[in-house]
Amino acid sequence: MNVLHFPVFVSARRLCGHFSLPLPRPLILMAVAGALLGGCAFTPPPREAPPSPPPLPLAVEKHRFSVAGDESVVGQLASVEIRDGDTLSDIARHYGLGFQELAEANPGVDPWVPEAGRRLVLPLQFTLPDAPRKGVVINLATMRLYHFPAKAAEGVISTYPVGIGKEGRSTPTGYMTVVRKTEFPTWYPTENIRRDHALKGDPLPPAVSPGPDNPLGDYAMYLSRPQYLIHGTNKPYSIGFRASNGCIRLYPEDIAAVFPEVKPGAAVRIVNQPYLVGRKGGQVYLEAHEPYEELNRARLKSELTARLKRLEKKDGVVLDWTRVEQVLSEARGIPVPIQANSPPMAAVVAQAIELRRPVAWFGRPELPAADAGGWLVKAATTHEESSARRVAAVLNHQGPPIPARAVKAGDGFEVLAGPFKDDKTAKTVAKRLKIDLELDAEVRPPVDSMHVAGARPLARSGQ
Structure with a gap:
């Protein structure tokens, strides 16, 4: 036995905590390695797994915002993963959005059979309409209602998606007031509406009592212009569509929130502004929606161009006119900064807050069992x-x-x-x-x- 190898043997013997006969050096080294791998007393502690990333947030604010007097862009973009079986209608309602604004923000996505695995942009950032911040303001182009409470904290507003009048029965623009409010209203269809239903083979009675067949839902606010109301609906998935006979309709859960806040006599201004210029954090933003057929697109663009040039001259800002054209062309309904050297649309969308999917979509229709018979x-x-x-x-x-x-x-x-x-x-x-x-x-x-x-x-x- 070569005594020069003994210290190695001793180390091995001590490490492993038992005696064994002296071995040649190669075997000793193998024994040491085997002992270490086998879990002897001096085995290094396992490396700690890196901490798990924090869970994604479940939601962001969708209705109530604070806004400074010199700013007009509120909220923030978010995104959520699509899975098989989702629809834009379910996702829109869950996040307080209308069908049209969610579809606009996600061009190329099939609204009824969207591709599973991709992330859907939630356009929860809004540009306030160019109107006095008082009472109720409704922008038909964005299908969105804004409420500026008189006695609330300064700068606090609320906003909700709406459904509006269909083509041929467009919701009128202009100034009105809330004349009266009714809970569980009776619907009295006009002669024109009754005639239309009769021609379809669906005659209506002169009055429809409160209940699931009443299109006014559970709450109605009657406006100073006769036959026009702000009300709930028994067709919640019509929000974000041009589907009414001229009235403004809200999700049942939203009209329940708005109804007690809006008092009789409140001002109601209805505008139709597809191109919105706003400010936030010193930046100038442009939000564009596809104009409705009854609007003159060329005139709208000319008026916008003149406004932006006045802004450049007055405030000394330099705008990226190529960016302006891109925003107008894409018309995604997303506020985009348009000053020179500001981030492009793709970068704005990429900054959307990723949200965790909910356990279930709020209000999603449930199917009866397939084997229920009937x-x-x-x-x-x-x-x-x-x-x-x-x-x-x-x-x-x-x-x-x-x-x-x-x-x-x-x-x-x-x-x-x-x-x-x-x-x-x-x-x-x-x-x-x-x-x-x-x-x-x-x-x-x-x-x-x-x-x-x-x-x-x-x-x-x-x-």
Whole structure:
């Protein structure tokens, strides 16, 4: 035994805490390594795992903001991940947005069958309309209501998405006041509305009592211009659409918040401003929306250009006119800084706060069990799964909702609504599909499940 190797042997013996016969040096080194790997007393502590990143926030403010007197841009952009089964209607309502503004901010995204895995921009930053900050201001172009409370803390405002008058029955602009307010209102449809419904085979009574069939919802504020109201709705997924007969409608949860805050006599100004210039943090912002058909696009652009040139001269700022053209062309409804050397649209969107998905979307229509039995209504047949899913999503977001699924049937796909408790209900739904969506529906008698005639329900996920 070479005594020069003994210290190594001793070290190994001490490290491992037992005796063994002297070994040649290579074997000693192997023994030491084996002992260390085997967990002897001096094994180095394992490295601590790096701390987990903090969880993403669940929400940002969507309704109430503080704004300085010389500023006019409030809120902040956010984003959330899309999953299979989501729709823009569900996401918009959850975050206090209207359908149109969410769709505008995300060009190329299918609103009813959006691509899973991508992040959706939530346009929760708003430019205040060019109007006195007093009472209620409604901008038709952005489909958004602003309330400037008289007795609230200075600079505190609230804002909510709205639905407005459809083409041919546009909501009028101008100054009005709130004449009276009613909880659980009765609806008295005008003669024109009753005639339109009668022509569709859907006659209306002279008065519709409070309840689920009343389009005014639970709250109504009557304006000084006759026949125009600010009210709730029994069709919440019409918010962000031009879908009313001229009235302003809000989500049920939003009108419940606005109703007690707006007093009789309050001022109501309705404007139509698709191009909005604002300020925040010393920057000049431009927010652009696609102008409605009744507006003169060329005149709007000319007026905006003149305003921006006056601003350059008066305030001594230098604007990026290429950026101005880009914002107008894209019309995404997102406030973008337009001064020279300011960040471009892509950088603004990239700074959106990432939000964590909620457990469930607020108000999302729930489907009855596919195997519940009952009467069915075949709403559509198509060769493409995406088309079937799209139709089913639209039906689920009608008012009131029509429960529907896309199912595999033979070589194609069907959209089946139901199940319904009786043939009367099924026939009523089929009639609604014809009147509202021009779909030729087929009523089917009860079966044990939707697994009929080769039909297989397609999974609906998303939460």
